[in-house]
Amino acid sequence: MPEITREDVAHLARLAHIDMSAEELDRMAGELAVIVDSVKAVSEAAGDDVPATSHPIPLSNVYRDDVIGETLSNDEALSGAPDNADGRFKVPAILDEE
Amino acid sequence: MSDLTRLSAAQLAEKLTSREISAVETVQAHLDRIGEVDPAINAFLHVNTDEALRVASEVDKERSLGDAMHPLAGVPIAVKDLIVTKGQPTTAGSKILEGWHSPYDATVVRRLRDAKMPILGKTNLDEFAMGSSTEHSAYGPTRNPWDLERIPGGSGGGSAAAVAAFEAPLALGTDTGGSIRQPGAVTGTVGVKPTYGGVSRYGAIAMASSLDQIGPVTRTVLDSAMLHEVIGGHDPHDSTSLTDPVGALVEAARNADVKGMRIGVIKELQGEGYQEGVQARFNEALDLLRQAGADVVEVSCPNFKYALGAYYLIMPSEASSNLAKYDGVRFGLRVVPDGAPTIERVMGATRAAGFGDEVKRRIILGTYALSAGYYDAYYGSAQKVRTLIQRDFDAAFTQADVLISPTAPTTAFKLGEKLDDPLAMYLNDVATIPANMAGVPGISVPGGLSDGLPVGIQFLAPARQDARLYRAGAALETLLENTWGGPLLAQAPEIAGVK
Numbered sequence A: 001m002p003e004i005t006r007e008d009v010a011h012l013a014r015l016a017h018i019d020m021s022a023e024e025l026d027r028m029a030g031e032l033a034v035i036v037d038s039v040k041a042v043s044e045a046a047g048d049d050v051p052a053t054s055h056p057i058p059l060s061n062v063y064r065d066d067v068i069g070e071t072l073s074n075d076e077a078l079s080g081a082p083d084n085a086d087g088r089f090k091v092p093a094i095l096d097e098e
Numbered sequence B: 001m002s003d004l005t006r007l008s009a010a011q012l013a014e015k016l017t018s019r020e021i022s023a024v025e026t027v028q029a030h031l032d033r034i035g036e037v038d039p040a041i042n043a044f045l046h047v048n049t050d051e052a053l054r055v056a057s058e059v060d061k062e063r064s065l066g067d068a069m070h071p072l073a074g075v076p077i078a079v080k081d082l083i084v085t086k087g088q089p090t091t092a093g094s095k096i097l098e099g100w101h102s103p104y105d106a107t108v109v110r111r112l113r114d115a116k117m118p119i120l121g122k123t124n125l126d127e128f129a130m131g132s133s134t135e136h137s138a139y140g141p142t143r144n145p146w147d148l149e150r151i152p153g154g155s156g157g158g159s160a161a162a163v164a165a166f167e168a169p170l171a172l173g174t175d176t177g178g179s180i181r182q183p184g185a186v187t188g189t190v191g192v193k194p195t196y197g198g199v200s201r202y203g204a205i206a207m208a209s210s211l212d213q214i215g216p217v218t219r220t221v222l223d224s225a226m227l228h229e230v231i232g233g234h235d236p237h238d239s240t241s242l243t244d245p246v247g248a249l250v251e252a253a254r255n256a257d258v259k260g261m262r263i264g265v266i267k268e269l270q271g272e273g274y275q276e277g278v279q280a281r282f283n284e285a286l287d288l289l290r291q292a293g294a295d296v297v298e299v300s301c302p303n304f305k306y307a308l309g310a311y312y313l314i315m316p317s318e319a320s321s322n323l324a325k326y327d328g329v330r331f332g333l334r335v336v337p338d339g340a341p342t343i344e345r346v347m348g349a350t351r352a353a354g355f356g357d358e359v360k361r362r363i364i365l366g367t368y369a370l371s372a373g374y375y376d377a378y379y380g381s382a383q384k385v386r387t388l389i390q391r392d393f394d395a396a397f398t399q400a401d402v403l404i405s406p407t408a409p410t411t412a413f414k415l416g417e418k419l420d421d422p423l424a425m426y427l428n429d430v431a432t433i434p435a436n437m438a439g440v441p442g443i444s445v446p447g448g449l450s451d452g453l454p455v456g457i458q459f460l461a462p463a464r465q466d467a468r469l470y471r472a473g474a475a476l477e478t479l480l481e482n483t484w485g486g487p488l489l490a491q492a493p494e495i496a497g498v499k
Helices: A006-015 A022-038 A074-078 B009-017 B023-041 B049-064 B107-114 B157-164 B181-187 B221-231 B249-254 B276-291 B302-325 B343-354 B357-370 B376-399 B422-429 B433-438 B466-484
Strands: B044-047 B077-080 B119-123 B170-174 B190-193 B214-218 B262-266 B295-299 B402-406 B442-450 B453-460
Touching: A006 A022, A006 B357, A022 B302, A022 B357, A022 B422, B009 B023, B009 B049, B009 B221, B023 B044, B023 B049, B023 B119, B023 B157, B044 B157, B049 B119, B077 B107, B077 B157, B107 B119, B107 B221, B119 B157, B157 B170, B157 B181, B157 B214, B170 B221, B181 B190, B181 B442, B181 B453, B190 B221, B190 B466, B214 B221, B221 B249, B221 B442, B221 B466, B249 B466, B262 B276, B262 B376, B276 B295, B276 B402, B276 B442, B276 B453, B276 B466, B295 B376, B302 B357, B302 B376, B302 B422, B302 B433, B357 B376, B376 B402, B376 B433, B402 B466, B442 B466, B453 B466
Parallel strands: B077 B119, B077 B170, B262 B295, B262 B402
Antiparallel strands: B044 B119, B170 B214, B190 B214, B190 B442, B402 B453, B442 B453
């Protein structure tokens, strides 16, 4: 399996929307390399014939009746937001000005 | 210390029901104890004084009118701060949620309120439940009541320490890879991870949704059974909630007996890597169980050796996805960099400032395991290992009614000892993780001391057979307490610096 480089971590941090300093990228690359190395055996443990398990207790198609139950009021839904306006979440610009 | 704080929940319930004591004096005694010892322990992130006393006084009033009440009405409880509560802050141990108040109650909290159990406050944890020591809380570590220089386990170190320090008779925890059971082991308390889906996860802030489970943290096995019956059972708000009835757990704990029970010793969860004192207490427990008529057999779970590795792929993968919601838009922290930043830059700055190192590590690891090109090798393989672990359990449960192992390979380590070595910390969960991977229930009960520090013994049962844990756990508890001449916590030192 491939190593984790500093550039990999920088890319992953961008994907995960976490700003990281140069020092953090270096440290994280080293730590992740150790962790990834330790989990290597996992990829060789099971053959192709073994199905994957995503959920420990099989359940499928859990539906409820299509009726309105308890819901949060608009004010309640906005109560923890850093900013709001006109009953909506208010966010900074989505696009750059250019 | 008031005698009321020394009583178990079952004893308090009895005295409250007979009106020998009042709920207000019970709650006040615990609040006093919190005031006395929590500056040293730091189990609580928030103390809910006014509401707890108000609920207690309502209980006293209703009881005086002769109203029928839940047996645990008036028995106070602490709640891990990963579980949302109206009227109190919920932080998940993270700066990103500092000051946030949930607009709704978790289902388990609603059930506590329905039973009229006063909530004493919210307990400390590793940030977003990521850790085995509670040192990864953004609000400072919790200390182990047995030795203030040592960790109380994690992630639910606050709940376990609160119960061990007699600040609360009961607490709620959450267990994703051992976060209820391992703190139970290292603090000399009882912790139960129910069958996956047996207790609603609605309102438990998600780390890894296919592994997370809420459960009881107590000082006795019977108390865990009583609390489990309050919080368990189907909840339409959680689509993974089982529709099965909770089962007669209290009855199982009261009818503790291992005569004829087949107890399987998991070959792979002992020996190398397990402290000598832990192994010694474990072997003594097996002897006691044999003497009490249990049929102790050895079982092999050869794929458990892959469990830790697979867990550290599945858990971060699910966590990286679950934690995407902390983006500075709908709740919590928002950090706005200088200039006229776009939302993307705000998110990057918010998450950089709001998350601690361990959380960032797991988000990056999960993002890696799920990324194109690596998905099959990592996440896909880990899910296959999950199948192999389930097969190991299935095979073992044809030979045994319950399985047994040490809960954790070591006693409590020193604060700071593993902070710079995440892998060493992860190894502490080697015996608890398989249960989460397969969804089966587990309990940790106190197994004695090694060099003055508690050792935990874990029982595991097949999915939906939680009652067996209570039957076996309560039996071992009685056998051990007979040898100790009382509960293990009676041997705990008085907390330093407290008169």
